Amino acid sequence: MRTAVLRSLRSAAARSAPSSSHLLRRGFSSESVPERKVVVLGAAGGIGQPLALLMKINPLVSKLSLYDIAGTPGVAADVGHINSRSEVAGYVGEDQLGQALEGADLVIIPAGVPRKPGMTRDDLFNINAGIVKSLCTAIAKYCPSAIVNMISNPVNSTVPIAAEVFKKAGIYDEKKLFGVTTLDVVRAKTFYAGKANLPVAGVDVPVVGGHAGITILPLFSQASPQANLPEDVIKALTKRTQDGGTEVVEAKAGKGSATLSMAYAGAVFADACLEGLNGVPDVVQCSFVQSSVTELPFFASKVVLGKNGVEKVLDLGPLSDYEKEGLEKLKPELKASIEKGIKFANDN
Ligand SMILES: NC(=O)c1ccc[n+]([C@@H]2O[C@H](COP(=O)([O-])OP(=O)(O)OC[C@H]3O[C@@H](n4cnc5c(N)ncnc54)[C@H](O)[C@@H]3O)[C@@H](O)[C@H]2O)c1
Numbered sequence: 001m002r003t004a005v006l007r008s009l010r011s012a013a014a015r016s017a018p019s020s021s022h023l024l025r026r027g028f029s030s031e032s033v034p035e036r037k038v039v040v041l042g043a044a045g046g047i048g049q050p051l052a053l054l055m056k057i058n059p060l061v062s063k064l065s066l067y068d069i070a071g072t073p074g075v076a077a078d079v080g081h082i083n084s085r086s087e088v089a090g091y092v093g094e095d096q097l098g099q100a101l102e103g104a105d106l107v108i109i110p111a112g113v114p115r116k117p118g119m120t121r122d123d124l125f126n127i128n129a130g131i132v133k134s135l136c137t138a139i140a141k142y143c144p145s146a147i148v149n150m151i152s153n154p155v156n157s158t159v160p161i162a163a164e165v166f167k168k169a170g171i172y173d174e175k176k177l178f179g180v181t182t183l184d185v186v187r188a189k190t191f192y193a194g195k196a197n198l199p200v201a202g203v204d205v206p207v208v209g210g211h212a213g214i215t216i217l218p219l220f221s222q223a224s225p226q227a228n229l230p231e232d233v234i235k236a237l238t239k240r241t242q243d244g245g246t247e248v249v250e251a252k253a254g255k256g257s258a259t260l261s262m263a264y265a266g267a268v269f270a271d272a273c274l275e276g277l278n279g280v281p282d283v284v285q286c287s288f289v290q291s292s293v294t295e296l297p298f299f300a301s302k303v304v305l306g307k308n309g310v311e312k313v314l315d316l317g318p319l320s321d322y323e324k325e326g327l328e329k330l331k332p333e334l335k336a337s338i339e340k341g342i343k344f345a346n347d348n
């Protein structure tokens, strides 16, 4: 079961990242894979719990630290019974945050409130900006060299908030801060494979820009294999990818947003970060990072992951006219969201 789940997790990530069994296939036993402490902040939540499960069954993790403001002892006791490599510890409340973070290699942040129908991701800003700011202040203090995977929305603003907090603390390393946009890639692959009638495991679709509405720009012209779908189908696929989060929010009808697909996407991205840290070559994922690919200071594009986090931010590559138009349209909204995050971090 464990192997089957991991195998499918790996094969889904396989086109853009070598499999997480890479080290094992090269002849290392799981015991000789480096020790890695992974922390989940918001671990008792809708994303946090399945993400804790997926990180528990990842053989690249040796210590799994689960933190939330409530409920983590139960989650930790539960996943801790799974007979996989990592030791699990649950921490609850601010008094235990330092202990939860100390020695972390990778911190994943799905803490904060999710959307309800009718809300935009930006409507979450007022609550989540403060949560992210306080958690990043603690990261700067207790594990300043950890890689950070930001899931909390609005990602287009929470990543700039984190960068400003880290700058103020004097520990900012742009190579180590990632906005998790993997769910957009996961959706684009699923929807494209469905329309093109292709086996989804062999499909890749880069998604660039940001993580909200029109700032999510799937590049179907660069999808592989290339199915040469007509323009109207490409437009419908683009819209569905951009509205994927809203589709789930509406289907859940007030009970939150994507949790299971997000936990999967978060686990794929965290796995890629760990592979990069461990020196696996050519690990590539799309992520929202500090960037000079456009004139905007943060932008999602393909990124090569290495021992220090971002090894290289890759250019966008050739775009279709429709994608070029989408790129220009998204810039003002993404710019405003980035600036809102920077302002919040500096004013509060
Ligand atoms: N990046 C993405 O693609 C993506 C996808 C889905 C959801 N999200 C976002 O992820 C966030 C979490 O979603 P969810 O469905 O898990 O919500 P949830 O309400 O089910 O869980 C959030 C958890 O965060 C915890 N929390 C609140 N304040 C905290 C703090 N100061 N420290 C630690 N934990 C704290 C809560 O106690 C709760 O357990 C939301 O902001 C949502 O919009 C992002």
Ligand SMILES: O=C(O)C[C@H](O)C(=O)O
Residues within 6 Å of the ligand: 114, 115, 121, 153, 183, 244, 245, 246, 248, 249, 257, 258
């Ligand atoms: O849509 C949301 O609010 C959650 C998340 O950003 C998603 O894309 O599913």
